[in-house]
Amino acid sequence: MSDWIPDITKLQRLDDDEWLKVEREYAGRLYHYVARRVTDREARHDVLQETLLGAVRGIGSFDPTYTFEQYVFGICHNRTVDWMRRRRIDTLQSETDEDEPSPIERLATSSETPSQVVRRAEFSENARRLLALLLREWVQETWGQGEFVRLMVIEALFFGGWRNKDTWKRFGLNDETSVAGIKVRALVRIRELAQERPEAAELFLALSRLTQAGEANFDFDVSEVWRASRASCPARVWLARSLAGTLPAGPKGFVDFHLDEMRCEFCRANVEDLRTRSSEELDSMHERARASTLGFLRSRGGSA
Numbered sequence: 001m002s003d004w005i006p007d008i009t010k011l012q013r014l015d016d017d018e019w020l021k022v023e024r025e026y027a028g029r030l031y032h033y034v035a036r037r038v039t040d041r042e043a044r045h046d047v048l049q050e051t052l053l054g055a056v057r058g059i060g061s062f063d064p065t066y067t068f069e070q071y072v073f074g075i076c077h078n079r080t081v082d083w084m085r086r087r088r089i090d091t092l093q094s095e096t097d098e099d100e101p102s103p104i105e106r107l108a109t110s111s112e113t114p115s116q117v118v119r120r121a122e123f124s125e126n127a128r129r130l131l132a133l134l135l136r137e138w139v140q141e142t143w144g145q146g147e148f149v150r151l152m153v154i155e156a157l158f159f160g161g162w163r164n165k166d167t168w169k170r171f172g173l174n175d176e177t178s179v180a181g182i183k184v185r186a187l188v189r190i191r192e193l194a195q196e197r198p199e200a201a202e203l204f205l206a207l208s209r210l211t212q213a214g215e216a217n218f219d220f221d222v223s224e225v226w227r228a229s230r231a232s233c234p235a236r237v238w239l240a241r242s243l244a245g246t247l248p249a250g251p252k253g254f255v256d257f258h259l260d261e262m263r264c265e266f267c268r269a270n271v272e273d274l275r276t277r278s279s280e281e282l283d284s285m286h287e288r289a290r291a292s293t294l295g296f297l298r299s300r301g302g303s304a
């Protein structure tokens with residue numbers, strides 16, 4: 001076993017490769033730690049996953065007086081203790097319950113947090129509008145960084161509604177934890193983008209509360225806003241370039257995925273329309289795109 005040490009700066013930049021290395025290097029030893037205390041096999045994986053996701057959430061305030069290993073084992077310890085505490089409450093509860101628990105009781109004892117139950121009320125109209133802006137900002141940034149796998153994974157989850165276990169197989173990732181990790185890193189980055197906008201203070205607080213409580217809590221809201229705002233739909237010129245066969249491999253992979261696997265009906269309709277256009281029209285569209293500063297995914301409002 002090598003004593004590889006991750007680059008904290010890269011981790012704080014939410015670099016996918018560095019985090020995937022962390023998962024590979026640390027999952028084994030963390031699992032053994034968890035297994036000594038958690039008897040339920042399935043729960044071990046949950047605790048391990050919560051540990052790795054907790055490491056992503058907390059990395060922004062990493063204290064360099066500790067090593068990364070101390071940091072991640074500290075989180076692992078806390079998650080393990082949480083699990084044991086929850087289990088004790090569940091056991092006591094089931095011993096004292098004679099009848100079926102009422103919905104309120106079930107609510108109180110289930111592992112769902114209150115924020116999951118009231119999640120639909122979390123975002124005001126204003127917050128949803130800002131979230132739509134931030135999702136697009138994140139998509140454009142990710143596109144600009146050439147991180148197309150990350151983009152496709154997040155699109156599969158929020159736009160396609162894919163499950164983690166289908167997603168990791170499609171993209172050849174380590175396992176479900178890798179997918180969960182990519183998702184949490186995306187949400188952490190979106191929260192950072194919210195923090196940079198003073199008008200998004202309300203949204204930032206909601207995102208902070210929800211990402212701390214657990215990454216699944218507001219999937220529904222993000223998915224809904226993602227779909228409604230068409231956050232990942234490529235600008236028309238990218239669709240035209242895809243038709244013309246002039247896209248580089250990375251963008252082409254994404255555009256194909258969006259059309260063929262996400263089966264985005266808007267973009268498919270756009271492609272159908274583009275097929276009917278003359279080559280002169282398409283050429284002039286490419287010229288306009290080259291002349292503008294449009295390097296990104298999407299230009300709303302322009303004719304291209």
Ligand SMILES: [Zn+2]
Pocket residue numbers: 230232233234258264265266267268
């Ligand atoms: Zn689309």
